[in-house]
């Protein structure tokens with residue numbers, strides 16, 4: 001069964017199969033300096049612009065701001081969860097995300 005992914009409420013939520021799953025109000029911990037020079041960076045998201053699945057990983061396109069240095073930038077591929085046996089398993093926003101791919 002295909003997974004239905006979309007953003008709701010002007011990007012405040014990611015919906016998976018018509019269920020609100022990921023809130024924009026979480027602070028995401030990002031490693032490796034891909035967002036700014038802070039390691040890790042604590043990034044408050046402003047809204048989800050797009051969401052898609054690539055393989056079993058669900059990626060969001062989003063905009064966020066670092067709580068420490070104030071850097072504001074877009075993130076093309078923020079991994080927010082994965083699909084396991086047809087069900088969405090969200091990642092923990094507080095866990096350091098090391099699976100961000102370098103932007104181009």
Ligand SMILES: [Zn+2]
Pocket residue numbers: 036037038041042066067068069070071
């Ligand atoms: Zn920063």
